[in-house]
Amino acid sequence: MNSFEKIKSVLENLAERAGADFSLDIPESSEHGDYATNIAFILSKQKGISPKSCADNLIVELQTKLADIVEKIEVAGAGFINFYLKDEIRTNEALNKDLSLNILNGKKVICEYTDPNPFKLFHIGHLVPNAIGEAISRIYESVGADVTRICYQGDAGMHVATTLWGIKNMGEGFPKENISLNEKVAFLGRAYAYGTKQIEDNADVKNEIIKINKSIFAGEKNDIYDIGKKWSLDYFETIYQRLGSKFDYYIFESEVSSIGKELVLKNVPEVFEESEGAIVYKGEKVGLHTRVFINKEGLPTYEAKELGNAIQKEKLVPNNDISIIVTANEINEYFKVVKSALGEIDKNLSNRIKHISHGMLRLPEGKMSSRTGNVISTEELIEEVKEKLKDKFEKARIEGKEKEQLINDVAVAAVKFSILKIAPGKDIIFDIDKSISFEGDSGPYLQYTYARLTQLILKCENAKIVNEKVESEKELEKLINNFSNILERTYKENAPQHMVVYLTQLTRAFNTFYGKERIISEDNMVNKYHLDLCNVIKNVLQKGLYILGIVAPSEM
RNA sequence: GCUUCCAUAGUGAAAUGGAUAUCAUAACGGUCUUCGGAACCGUCGUUGGGGGUUCGAAUCCCUCUGGAAGCACCA
Numbered sequence: 001m002n003s004f005e006k007i008k009s010v011l012e013n014l015a016e017r018a019g020a021d022f023s024l025d026i027p028e029s030s031e032h033g034d035y036a037t038n039i040a041f042i043l044s045k046q047k048g049i050s051p052k053s054c055a056d057n058l059i060v061e062l063q064t065k066l067a068d069i070v071e072k073i074e075v076a077g078a079g080f081i082n083f084y085l086k087d088e089i090r091t092n093e094a095l096n097k098d099l100s101l102n103i104l105n106g107k108k109v110i111c112e113y114t115d116p117n118p119f120k121l122f123h124i125g126h127l128v129p130n131a132i133g134e135a136i137s138r139i140y141e142s143v144g145a146d147v148t149r150i151c152y153q154g155d156a157g158m159h160v161a162t163t164l165w166g167i168k169n170m171g172e173g174f175p176k177e178n179i180s181l182n183e184k185v186a187f188l189g190r191a192y193a194y195g196t197k198q199i200e201d202n203a204d205v206k207n208e209i210i211k212i213n214k215s216i217f218a219g220e221k222n223d224i225y226d227i228g229k230k231w232s233l234d235y236f237e238t239i240y241q242r243l244g245s246k247f248d249y250y251i252f253e254s255e256v257s258s259i260g261k262e263l264v265l266k267n268v269p270e271v272f273e274e275s276e277g278a279i280v281y282k283g284e285k286v287g288l289h290t291r292v293f294i295n296k297e298g299l300p301t302y303e304a305k306e307l308g309n310a311i312q313k314e315k316l317v318p319n320n321d322i323s324i325i326v327t328a329n330e331i332n333e334y335f336k337v338v339k340s341a342l343g344e345i346d347k348n349l350s351n352r353i354k355h356i357s358h359g360m361l362r363l364p365e366g367k368m369s370s371r372t373g374n375v376i377s378t379e380e381l382i383e384e385v386k387e388k389l390k391d392k393f394e395k396a397r398i399e400g401k402e403k404e405q406l407i408n409d410v411a412v413a414a415v416k417f418s419i420l421k422i423a424p425g426k427d428i429i430f431d432i433d434k435s436i437s438f439e440g441d442s443g444p445y446l447q448y449t450y451a452r453l454t455q456l457i458l459k460c461e462n463a464k465i466v467n468e469k470v471e472s473e474k475e476l477e478k479l480i481n482n483f484s485n486i487l488e489r490t491y492k493e494n495a496p497q498h499m500v501v502y503l504t505q506l507t508r509a510f511n512t513f514y515g516k517e518r519i520i521s522e523d524n525m526v527n528k529y530h531l532d533l534c535n536v537i538k539n540v541l542q543k544g545l546y547i548l549g550i551v552a553p554s555e556m
Numbered sequence: 557g558c559u560u561c562c563a564u565a566g567u568g569a570a571a572u573g574g575a576u577a578u579c580a581u582a583a584c585g586g587u588c589u590u591c592g593g594a595a596c597c598g599u600c601g602u603u604g605g606g607g608g609u610u611c612g613a614a615u616c617c618c619u620c621u622g623g624a625a626g627c628a629c630c631a
Binding site for chain 1: 558559560561562567568569570571572573574575576577578579580581587588591592594595596597611612624625626627628629630631
């Protein structure tokens with residue numbers, strides 16, 4: 001039992017008598033000790049005395065019970081109780097910090113994220129769900145879950161039909177097989193943009209596209225469709241590799257649409273009903289709005305497919321405990337309707353679904369849209385970041401292929417960091433120049449510190465280790481000891497930004513320490529405490545970066 | 557019009573109802589003939605307006621103002 005758990009259990013004992021809830025926190029300011037509790041505010045209410053005098057009474061008992069680990073307990077402010085650990089307790093816990101945390105105990109968790117659409121560009125908007133989904137997956141794994149990563153891709157529907165119509169009608173001719181994957185995908189993008197434009201100008205076009213859509217849904221053989229889909233998927237795969245995501249299963253709309261449609265039809269009229277030729281769910285009965293699940297053409301819409309998707313995930317990962325889905329917040333309202341409808345069919349399944357929504361990635365000019373052609377692909381963005389990095393890597397210690405990979409990893413870190421530092425759900429104004437500025441809080445700053453620290457530790461292998469007593473680094477030790485609490489909070493709130501903020505703090509604290517303390521002396525001596533501390537910090541940084549999906553390079 | 561979400565230094569963000577609201581950047585001033593300057597230290601500056609609940613509010617409630625998304629067959 002560590003000091004935090006011990007203090008907590010003593011307080012729980014106190015609170016239990018009164019049946020009260022309280023918190024035990026790690027204060028932001030170091031002037032408030034190692035831990036602080038608000039228990040006096042809670043208990044004072046019941047006793048009808050002031051929080052301050054209540055705290056004064058409590059610390060007498062606390063001091064006796066915690067004498068072995070606590071240096072000092074004091075009442076501060078309006079009635080906070082602050083605990084100051086004995087130095088050797090804090091140091092010992094930090095140097096022996098166990099970074100593993102088992103909360104979920106092997107529970108099966110599904111995480112669906114990224115969800116790009118074949119035939120469309122993998123634009124920078126897809127970076128957001130990818131970065132968040134990958135981080136969430138790793139966060140859950142880090143607290144003991146068995147995570148299955150799933151990517152759901154819309155290979156059927158109007159956007160595909162529009163692209164196919166565009167290919168046929170824009171008059172470019174079908175590309176040869178030997179052009180690059182990028183050019184092939186760009187061709188599909190132009191076809192989609194052309195088709196979308198023509199729909200606006202000509203009503204007949206829409207009817208033709210609807211026809212194509214129907215034929216795809218009916219599963220009619222279509223060579224262009226097959227080739228285009230393969231191009232898209234091959235292209236997506238190259239991007240996942242660069243971003244560091246690997247999916248266990250891919251689910252396609254084409255395979256779940258009939259599952260969804262059947263499920264809807266089977267539940268008419270209990271759950272769904274016919275209205276104006278379509279089959280809808282009347283969400284008004286639960287405070288939502290009506291959504292179409294099967295349109296009057298008899299085709300399942302997004303909503304019905306989403307039901308099919310949910311069923312399919314159950315098949316792939318039977319007996320799962322939590323099913324997470326990461327999507328843009330623009331579908332929040334639809335998703336509520338889908339979830340409510342699903343709840344009427346299968347309450348248990350619906351309850352296990354956890355929707356994490358993220359904001360839009362916006363360019364300063366306005367909303368990005370593949371319809372207008374004002375799009376930046378993920379690839380373009382990463383390439384641009386890499387280009388700007390190249391100067392800085394001129395004096396890098398590695399060369400060739402490894403260097404190429406490193407520059408990619410740093411570029412991805414820069415982008416991922418700028419996404420993950422923002423609480424999911426809020427829009428991200430994506431200013432390219434700012435995102436690739438490596439001054440201050442950034443992915444590359446963390447990576448650089450990690451690389452420097454790794455090299456420092458390597459260098460210590462050739463140094464003489466001395467065991468002299470030096471002053472303990474309280475700030476660093478407290479941060480290290482805080483890791484598990486941060487991880488737990490990051491998991492409970494599905495909030496990667498807590499880990500980002502924490503790693504930034506730890507990195508800065510290390511750099512401050514590094515700046516004021518010479519670790520390896522000029523006559524090649526290292527203090528054992530300093531070396532041990534460096535090793536622990538390295539491990540925490542490595543684990544934290546891994547959780548965020550950011551590569552931790554041992555040299556740069 | 558209705559529903560949901562949002563508003564924090566010049567800029568971008570963080571903050572379980574807790575203490576003096578943090579962090580970065582910009583600006584300004586320093587450290588250093590580097591244990592790898594993509595470093596460190598210092599100065600400056602913030603909770604949209606008005607009510608309420610609470611020992612305590614950026615956080616909860618009401619209201620106003622401003623913004624975003626959605627509101628039937630796209631996803």
